[in-house]
Amino acid sequence: MSHTPAVAAPAPAPAETPKLQVPVDYFKLDNGLKVVLSRDTTAPKTAIGVYYNIGFRIEPKNRTGFAHLFEHMMFQGSTNLGKMEFIRLIQKNGGVLNGSTRFDFTNYFEIVPSNALETMLWAEADRMRGLEVTQENLKNQQGVVSNEVKVNVLNQPYGGFPWLDMPQVANTNWYNAHNFYGDLKDLEAATLDDVKSFFKTYYAPSNAVLVVVGDFEPEQVKGWVKKYFGPLPTVAQPQKPDISEPRQEKEKRHDKPDKLAERPALAVGYHMPAVGTPEYYAMALVDEVLLKGNDSALYQQLVQKKGLAGELQGGVNELGNQWNYNGPMQWTAYLFHDASTSPEAILKEIDGVVAQLQEKPIDAATLARARVKARSRLYEHVESFLGFGRADLLASFALFFDDPERINRLEDELMKVSPELIQKTAREYLRRENRTVLTVTPAPTKAQAR
Template sequence: MRFQFVAVTLLASFGLAASLAAQAVSVPPIPFSEFKLNNGMRVILSEDHTLPVVTESMLFAVGGRNEPRGQSGFAHLFEHLMFEGSAHAPKGMFDHLVEGYGGTDNASTHEDYTFYFESVPSNVLETVMWLDADRLSALDVTQAAMQNQIKVVEEEKRLRVNNSPYGPLMYVDLQQQAFANWQNAHPVIGSFKDLNAATLAQVRQFFDDYYAPRNCILTIVGDFDSAQVKPMVEKYFGWIPNRGKPLAVNTKEPQQAQPRRQTLHDALAKLPALTMSWHGPERGTRDFYALTMLGQLLFSGQGSRLYQSLVKDHKVALQVDGGLGFPMGSYRDYLAPGLFAGLVVYKPNANAQQIEGLVMQQIHQIEATGVSTETLHRLQTKFASDWIRVQQTTLGRNQLLALATLFDGRPGDANTELAKFMDINSNDLERVAQTYLTSARLNLIVDLPGKPAAKTAAPGGQQ
């Protein structure tokens, strides 16, 4: 994976934190304008002349959940193929030009979208616009490029998933246990079987279906003049025709009637681990904002409830992580059907039942008594300071605008969402804990170090 979307999470200064806790959060809105090209491409422009820097991104509404059966990993494959050359920019030229001007470029694949960006000096904007338009209109998808990048993707899967402690647990097993629908359950990175069986015709068709202007959000943030850039966008992108047709996919999940429990073995792990996951609410609802904040309270940082309980107080764990959208992303990437999930890596002298009990103890405490005003202020202050830090860069603002456009249909929601998180109260946290984090809705996996014990042969050779 060339890039993983991670919001920059830094603590604000003491003075900022104190002021946020003392008064309502006031964050300057991100200025923007939007328009749509005749071919359906949505364009978001946001001027900021603070620094001579600009970030351009293309967000395509295609991710792992859009892949047909037998084509798992195709969305991620194109994250790599998009840098393999196009009609007028052969292989290597894209990175050579961007980096030669002192810029950076990267990409990431998610469950519901694929994101490409370049951050460059503002006088290079037209160059990256030409590069992006060329690969969108005339990507060089050849047999050699496809086979080459399939090998790259497979090696990445070996490195990040197959040969990494807890890799299969986090990026394969957790989703396969929690979801009944294949569209949601299969790993975004794909399978060797599907990738090795891919034909050039299938891969080209996938590009035609999903890498078309009507399925793209172009976002430009930074030091430019919109009056000059709009005609440039029309020039480079307006003529590109739509190809193919995205397939409609059914991501609906059946109601979970009872808990699911599973024990796995990890030959590369040195310590046991446990995952707990529950299905979450629809994005944009009050429950979505409340469950996001509950995830921050339980999992975010060394001050979180579960870190303090499991690592500090009871000294049974070494690592705690989780929240809404975990482990595939965060609440920013979340779209139902999605998960509220957590991972605990625990010590050998503890056991899974003990860890589960301590996690549920913290959840039940919130269900019963909520949180104090002081705790809520501290939670909101940390969340708001993280949000503000993200907005400090052109890339951060670019992502906020692009994702708001994709998930909510309105880039302006990037300016209003923080207030919805800040409006969550103790009663909301109680309610979502009671509603979603129940024993009946629980999916639990225990991941033990080592290989599974060999089965003992029964008399007569039967097992």
């Protein structure tokens, strides 16, 4: 009796990890308004965002802080909604709202029950059509912004460290290196004509993206968008300024005395690769390997092994995230330390950790862990704050690249990054010559010095 040898069944193929697949419905109105719809029926709510292509670094010269001042002006009333009525309208409908100024855009958003969506679209179109620009509103908001600068920066220990301070030291192009919050003299010098001109130029549909995320009927929303935003006139946009930065060839250092600080602080900033390049995606993984989480190499060395600091913070784009900017940027790491620890001792340890990335490719396990962390961080952002995180990336990618579908390709780009590319990126972009070192030194007051 013969026996046929058993043939082993083929091993099942490993299940492919599901990728992020955000629904994207993208179109433009005749007046140039870009519109992104992304349906999500998990809850009866919608997030509405309007992003204008004007931010900190492309505001007019001699008007530092103007982009931020204008963010406040947008809540001062419009053609059909008086002062503060926009805010009350959203709150009355059970919603939340906010606005912010970032490097490359100024945004406004609301999250409301779905049955209030049409009302919100009407309200956003109303203030895009006709902001109530008055001398009284301007003077009032100049005071508000001036107080904000005083509270958040001038009278705050470590005020502006490092998000406001680092760009001013690391960059050479005025657009990237000026005081984004604004010089108080510039803020006070803004005239009513300045404000009207700024609004007419930059707050136009041809310079904006409208994004809607949530539970809605797409065809119905398209009808509303065309009804309320379609009649708004297009405005020819001035050429955007050149915001490029030259390759840094020498390390920069700057110390900031701070009479309110109790401990010294140190930040290191390295110029990032250009947005969208393979090295740009590699830096997202370098960030995970070196800085993000208690398992990161810098945390392990500086905090766990050497005890030079209690924690370590930083990343790419301190005012947002890895993805929602378009221009020169620093990858930054910063910490607070005891006076008995010298900045040079900390820099020596940082250099030692960075050298390991530069000298040889990382191992497969480290790369896999970095990919998992980066992917998790991406999903966390997309799903954050009731749909706003998704709206933020869709609006940014439409605004910068005319390509909101980019959101669904981020994972693929991260998966393409190899150990060799990480090593190459570390050698070029984590060079000491590409670094800016910013320190904060507690400065004794006159009373203490006596």
